[in-house]
Amino acid sequence: MTAVTPTPTAQYLDLFARRGERSGEAAPVRLRRRQAIERFEAAGFPGRGDEEWRQTNIAPLLRSAVTEASREEVGARQARRFLYQGCDRLVFVNGRFAVELSSIPKEIAVSSLADLEATGGAADAVAEHLGATVDGRASCSADAVVHPFAALNTGLFEDGAAIVIPAGAAVERPLQVLWLSAPAAGAAADSLEVSFPRLLVVAGENSQASIIETFVAVNGAAGGYFVCPAAEFVCRAGSVLHHTRLQADASDAFHLGFQHTELERSAVFDSSSLTFGGGLVRNDAVALLDGEGAHCTLDGLYVVAGSQFVDNHMRVEHRQPHTTSHQLYKGVLDDRARSVFNGRIYVHKAAQKTDAKQTNRNLLLSRSALANSNPQLEIFADDVRCTHGSTIGRLDEDALFYLRARGLPREQAYGMLVYAFARELVEKTSFEPLRQDLEGRLRASLNGGPGGGEAA
Amino acid sequence: MLRVSGLHARVEEQEILRGVNLEVRAGEVHAVMGPNGSGKSTLAQVLAGREDYEVTAGSIELDGEDLQEMAPEERAHAGLFLAFQYPVEIPGVGNSYFLKAAVNATRKARGEQELDAMDFLQLLRQRAKLVDVDEALLRRPVNEGFSGGEKKRNEILQMAVLEPRLAVLDETDSGLDIDALKTVAAGVNALRNGDRAFVVITHYQRLLNYIVPDHVHVLQGGRIVRSGGSELAHELEEKGYAGLNGDSAGA
Numbered sequence: 055m056t057a058v059t060p061t062p063t064a065q066y067l068d069l070f071a072r073r074g075e076r077s078g079e080a081a082p083v084r085l086r087r088r089q090a091i092e093r094f095e096a097a098g099f100p101g102r103g104d105e106e107w108r109q110t111n112i113a114p115l116l117r118s119a120v121t122e123a124s125r126e127e128v129g130a131r132q133a134r135r136f137l138y139q140g141c142d143r144l145v146f147v148n149g150r151f152a153v154e155l156s157s158i159p160k161e162i163a164v165s166s167l168a169d170l171e172a173t174g175g176a177a178d179a180v181a182e183h184l185g186a187t188v189d190g191r192a193s194c195s196a197d198a199v200v201h202p203f204a205a206l207n208t209g210l211f212e213d214g215a216a217i218v219i220p221a222g223a224a225v226e227r228p229l230q231v232l233w234l235s236a237p238a239a240g241a242a243a244d245s246l247e248v249s250f251p252r253l254l255v256v257a258g259e260n261s262q263a264s265i266i267e268t269f270v271a272v273n274g275a276a277g278g279y280f281v282c283p284a285a286e287f288v289c290r291a292g293s294v295l296h297h298t299r300l301q302a303d304a305s306d307a308f309h310l311g312f313q314h315t316e317l318e319r320s321a322v323f324d325s326s327s328l329t330f331g332g333g334l335v336r337n338d339a340v341a342l343l344d345g346e347g348a349h350c351t352l353d354g355l356y357v358v359a360g361s362q363f364v365d366n367h368m369r370v371e372h373r374q375p376h377t378t379s380h381q382l383y384k385g386v387l388d389d390r391a392r393s394v395f396n397g398r399i400y401v402h403k404a405a406q407k408t409d410a411k412q413t414n415r416n417l418l419l420s421r422s423a424l425a426n427s428n429p430q431l432e433i434f435a436d437d438v439r440c441t442h443g444s445t446i447g448r449l450d451e452d453a454l455f456y457l458r459a460r461g462l463p464r465e466q467a468y469g470m471l472v473y474a475f476a477r478e479l480v481e482k483t484s485f486e487p488l489r490q491d492l493e494g495r496l497r498a499s500l501n502g503g504p505g506g507g508e509a510a
Numbered sequence: 511m512l513r514v515s516g517l518h519a520r521v522e523e524q525e526i527l528r529g530v531n532l533e534v535r536a537g538e539v540h541a542v543m544g545p546n547g548s549g550k551s552t553l554a555q556v557l558a559g560r561e562d563y564e565v566t567a568g569s570i571e572l573d574g575e576d577l578q579e580m581a582p583e584e585r586a587h588a589g590l591f592l593a594f595q596y597p598v599e600i601p602g603v604g605n606s607y608f609l610k611a612a613v614n615a616t617r618k619a620r621g622e623q624e625l626d627a628m629d630f631l632q633l634l635r636q637r638a639k640l641v642d643v644d645e646a647l648l649r650r651p652v653n654e655g656f657s658g659g660e661k662k663r664n665e666i667l668q669m670a671v672l673e674p675r676l677a678v679l680d681e682t683d684s685g686l687d688i689d690a691l692k693t694v695a696a697g698v699n700a701l702r703n704g705d706r707a708f709v710v711i712t713h714y715q716r717l718l719n720y721i722v723p724d725h726v727h728v729l730q731g732g733r734i735v736r737s738g739g740s741e742l743a744h745e746l747e748e749k750g751y752a753g754l755n756g757d758s759a760g761a
Contacts, residue, residue: 456598459558460612460668461586461619470611474602474651 062116063098067091069122069248070209078171086185091209097200109394109426110336110365115246115308120280122212123148123249124238128272130155133234136270138487141230148236149249150213155232161223162263167252168213176216179256183288184216201338204312207250207284214252217265221258221290228264228296228485235271235303237279246308251283257293257321264296266488270331271304278333280308287314289321291345296324298483302495303331305360310336319345319374326482327366329356330495335364343370343377343405351380355479357499359388368397370412372405372435379409384476385416386500387423394426395444403434412442417475419449469500511536511707512676517568519556526552528732529568534676537704541718541743542711544729545751550711551595553729554680557709558592559585572676586612587619589675593665593682600652605664606634608652609671616672637670641697659690666697677701678709683717695720715747728754 060068070091075084099116100107128147133155137143144164145155151166158164163175167184170177185208215231237247255265269281281303289295303309309332315323329335341350356364370379385393395414416425427444449471457467473496480492512534519527526549534540544550556563557570559582570577577585600608613633614624625633638645643663653661662682669677679698683691698708698721710721718726718740726742727734728751736742736754746754 450598452598453600455558455560455582456594456600457608457612458582459586459592459594460608460672461583461616462612463583463615464581466611466615467583470603470608471600474600477602 063095065120066206066210067095069120073210073212078169080170080177080181082181082186083184087209090185090205093200094202094205094209097202097205099202106367109396110363112310112334112336114334115280115310118278118280119245120248121245123235123247123279125150126236126238128152128155128234128236132272133232136232136234136268138228138230138266138485138491140485140487141228141266143230143232144215145232145234146213146215146251147234148247149211149233149251151215159225159227159229161220161225162229163218163220165216166213167211167216170216176218176254176256179218180216180254183256183286184252184254201312203282203310203336204284204314204338207252207282207312211250211252211284214254216254218256219258219261219263219293219295221261223258223261223263225261225263228266228488230266230268233267233269233281233283235269235279235281235307237271246278246280248280248282251281253283253285254288255286255295256288257290257295259290260292261290262294264485265298266485267297267299269299269301269303269309271307278306278308279304281311283309283311285311285313287316287323289315289317289323289348291319291321293318294322294324296483297326298488299325299327300492300495301327301329301331301335301337305331305362306333307331308334310334311338313337313339315339315341315350317341317343317345317348317350320347321345322349324351325353326479327352327354328479328492328495329354329358329364329366330499332364333362335362336367337365338367340368341370341379343372343379344374346374346376348374349378353381353479353482354383355385355476356383356393357386357476357496358391358393359499360391361389362391363393364391365394366396367394370397370399370410372399372401372408372410372438374404375406375408377405377408379411381412382479383414384479385414385425386419386472386476387416387425388419390420390422392424392426394428396428396430397442398430398432399440399442401431401433401435401438401440406435406437408435408438408440410438410440414444415475416444416446417449417472418446419472469497472500473497511573512709513569513571514557515569517553517556517570518566519552519563520566521552521563525566526563526732527556530729530732530734532709532727532734534707534709536675536707538725539702539708539710539721539723541723541726541740542709542729542734543713543715543726543743543746546713548729549732550713550729551680554592554595554678554711557585557678558582558590583615584619586672586674587616591669591672591674591677593662593669593677593679595680595682595684597653597656597661597665599654599656601654603652605650605652606631606648609634609648609668612668613671634671638667640700641666641670642693643667658685659687662686662690662694663697666694670697670701675705676707676709678711680711681713682710683712683714691717692720715743718743730754
């Protein structure tokens with residue numbers, strides 16, 4: 055007797071086959087799902103020979119058997135720990151909408167993807183956009199690549215949120231989307247529960263809103279799990295959308311996600327990605343500046359230790375004149391943690407007067423930590439301003455001695471300096487509860503413990 | 511108060527201090543002068559506990575306690591203050607926040623009650639006034655973008671707030687124009703009292719016109735080669751270090 059172990063690809067195809075057709079799903083979405091899974095099947099998982107995945111070893115993920123995330127119930131009290139005061143909220147447990155934990159703002163149309171009929175108002179946007187961008191034109195025209203995990207998400211997502219901000223609306227309260235992982239207590243140690251959170255946000259013309267995504271696990275989540283999220287942002291002309299993505303999954307979780315943004319004329323997308331959790335983390339973000347005067351900020355912070363690995367892969371495409379983009383990514387790495395920053399700015403021939411700036415700074419707190427930084431510019435227009443730079447350094451010993459000579463104990467001085475390095479990214483938001491949470495997480499994740507530099 | 515005996519120190523393989531003896535009593539101001547490379551800054555850094563320097567022989571005592579057993583922060587708690595020759599820029603840390611943390615770390619270490627925000631602010635304002643520091647500096651990150659003069663004044667402000675027993679001023683006069691020099695000297699003079707002592711390290715005699723020392727020592731080749739009263743500084747100004755008997759200048 056020989057047991058046949060299914061290939062990693064076959065496991066996921068099997069998940070697709072077992073789910074079968076979904077009733078009530080719009081025909082275009084159904085089609086895109088099938089196309090996505092076909093593309094995934096044809097391409098398979100990337101190997102180390104694949105340029106975009108050269109530095110990301112996904113072998114540990116592929117070694118694990120996967121099962122659909124269980125249907126765990128999460129109490130209001132457990133969820134509340136992660137919810138901010140002063141927000142509206144959409145709560146998802148293992149990728150499924152938990153309506154009883156959510157509060158939907160009146161001025162926004164929000165639908166649960168699993169039940170478009172019952173929940174309101176975003177069905178047309180789903181039919182038009184969902185999956186149309188992520189797998190279709192999400193790449194520089196010259197080298198279209200299938201993003202395997204985005205394709206997986208499109209093929210396999212069970213639920214998610216579609217959010218439509220009406221034209222002209224200025225939504226005052228931020229909307230928090232809480233993606234809660236709650237693996238079953240008795241799950242097999244060698245298998246991963248996998249969920250595919252899906253988000254679509256359409257910011258109407260001249261609208262203004264703020265979205266906070268939070269990826270966390272319920273307290274005491276044991277065993278590994280795998281979150282494979284995908285998010286699409288469609289920013290109509292003149293819209294302003296703020297986006298914060300906080301990822302604080304369990305330290306042995308797999309988190310491989312994809313984010314795609316399209317901006318029309320004079321639209322602004324200001325996004326921050328903060329990575330504290332996950333064992334193997336890959337964040338891909340693509341932004342297409344597709345209208346004159348559009349601006350996109352993609353900022354990020356990763357604070358990792360132990361054997362965590364985090365790879366931030368970005369591509370910003372300037373397709374029209376007078377578009378601007380800023381990226382500031384900072385990393386703090388301790389123990390044996392490793393990071394990759396891969397930022398690519400692609401300026402099309404038509405995109406004259408592009409202004410693009412990309413910076414990656416890394417602070418290594420241990421001899422065994424390792425940061426890779428690959429900023430890349432590809433410019434086909436001749437009248438542009440593009441700058442990029444990266445640094446990898448250690449804590450400034452002179453500064454440490456200076457603080458200690460003034461009486462600050464070593465640990466406190468250490469924490470203060472690391473906090474000072476990272477603070478601009480956690481203090482960026484004007485939404486106080488979020489800011490406090492991020493500050494707290496940053497301080498807690500620093501070896502020096504609470505020390506840091508509060509506002510001057 | 512401070513007793514340095516037979517102090518030898520080296521950095522990497524190079525011996526820089528070769529038997530320094532220095533005794534400072536409460537209320538005194540000592541000037542340590544010497545040419546470049548004589549070991550002046552090394553002496554300051556060794557006193558403050560910089561780990562890059564290895565003490566190979568001799569002892570340093572502050573109020574009878576062995577400083578060599580203490581970490582830099584413990585020396586600060588014991589009342590030692592070093593005004594840095596090159597104050598370090600620390601982006602992202604607010605100047606007044608940093609000072610409050612320093613004051614309270616010291617108070618905590620001494621078993622005293624920490625100052626709350628109001629009490630600290632009051633202390634800070636009063637000291638800023640005493641040493642003539644613009645309050646705008648307090649709101650900026652520590653030394654970041656400060657001019658040379660602002661950095662040195664900021665050192666004096668820190669000293670005024672931390673109220674050390676013994677202050678070591680390492681070339682606080684370097685790079686200062688005459689107005690800034692007078693301001694810094696006035697700040698130091700305002701803090702002089704019978705319980706506090708100063709070691710003023712300088713290359714030039716000029717500062718000593720404004721901070722008049724009780725004792726002047728000449729450091730050369732890692733040793734104190736001459737000691738005297740404040741008139742020694744004037745002699746040096748006239749004759750230069752080369753005019754001294756013994757070791758050649760610029761070692």
